[in-house]
Amino acid sequence: MLVRYVLVGQDLADVRFAISPFNEMVLSLRAWRDPGRFPLHLPWIHETLRARHELDAETLSALANERLWTPDFLNPRPLSPVTRIEDEFASVATTPPAVVARDLRMLHGAAYRPPPLPRIMSALTGYWERCFAPHWPRMRALLEGDVTYRGREMAHGGLAAMFAGLARQVSLVGEVVEVQLRSNVTYTRATTGGLTLVPTLWTANASTPISPEEPPMILYAARGIGTLWEPQPLPSPGALAALLGAHRAGLLVQLATPASSTELAARLGVTTTAVNQHLRALRAGGLLVSARHGRSVLYRRSEVADRLLAGAG
Template sequence: MRGSLDEAMLLALTDVRLWTPDFLNPRPRSPLTRFDDELAKLASTDPAVIERDLRAVHGATPLPEPLQGSAAEVLNRIIDALATYWRFCFEPHWPRMRAILEGDVTFRGRQIAQRGLATMLSGLSDTVRLVGNVVEVRLRSKLDYARPANAGLTLVPSLWTTNASTPISADEPPMILYAARGAATLWEPQALPAPDGLAGLLGTTRAGLLSHLDTPASSTELAARLGVTPTAVNQHLRALRAGGLLVGTRHGRSVLYRRSDLGDMLVASAAPHS
């Protein structure tokens, strides 16, 4: 597989600081954007923007060899390299990844509704906070710029970052990339513990699911965390929903499940009391 990837180009798209050109991270138009849509948007990038962003990463010294040539040629090579990288390394695992990202988006929306914008923003990273009417992001690099509120702000959960990051150019639309909740559970089955009393009433698996679903999740995400098939999880979710303990909300092509008020009461009553 390694021989099929354009490794020289992929490595040239970053530097020792782990910076990448902003044009590779276009502002998403919706939570349901597909990879092909992103490539199509990338293909329409202004050549002047390509040159500017590559220089912002690599400086005024000669660009790495894979990035030399006309902007159109370089962009075509970049798109080909990313498309192949996606097909080999990400596409087979994308349903599991997308489930975690969709769950994060839903969780942040509920946080805003229940606890306010400041709480949600501070939960993205310890480097993000709301001060008055200004969203501050503290970066390890020496970037220092501000953007007006009327430009809007897009929040982008990621499975591939540990710190919050922003565009390296003040000319780019305001955007914060941050670590998605649950990223650490992507590859490992996860136990879903539940109080003994609840497990005795519902069974271990259903009690664990009910205890876990204080925040929304899809059957795909839950199956990935449990290391079982979505079909197996769906059987339990349907039973819990039929009993009035869960509610489901369609989000794009997925249904996100969370505890109902009755489910919250049942879990609270079964919790051990000190």
């Protein structure tokens, strides 16, 4: 019912924030089990329904149980706010078979026969590519905003104020961080190597690894989840909008960093077909360049577009 992380020595200053795309992907599987528990994510759930029929649903469904627990080995501790999904996939792929079996049996019972790790990794790769990657930039922006907010809170009010603001289940008592859990997990351990705080879009309560053998980590609900799937406004400089039209000018503003048509459509709340029409016109006019990245085509502004925006700005 209670996990205590004892901050010792330098660990008092070694509280870090990090973001894990792998954690977010795995925790989102809770919505497969019980979509009614995630009403704020219904737009994403509806949009990914068709893709899910083409995935290894049997394996993916086994990665969360009826209580919406997920196995510890699929919730790796991220190292920074800019953790790469490729690095996390590579790390999880080296998990010993005994650990895979132990963690999955903690979810489903001692008689459960877990799928082999290569099958799990293959299922998750397909899930990431079809259901998660197109939406990850939008999710990441919200999570990064939360980390920035917590950093300011810690700078202005100190560690105790920051911990108290994470979740009602989390508090700092002296040099001990206490996390109240709904499960029957209870343990106390020192935060050797530091304590990592990870915002997530897929929990309403703070949570920690089930096993005390796992690195110290607290997952907590990020701020602003209710705004995540709202269509974003499409800003565009007035002069450029008059020349190109508001939608195309707005897309040029969005494409300061590369993005796919699917990602842009999800971000803006429009159809991929509509976005593609504008992207093709902008590319034909020399304002965009494109390059294939895996299964996606990424678009970004050309130097000509950069100069246009600078002049209009």
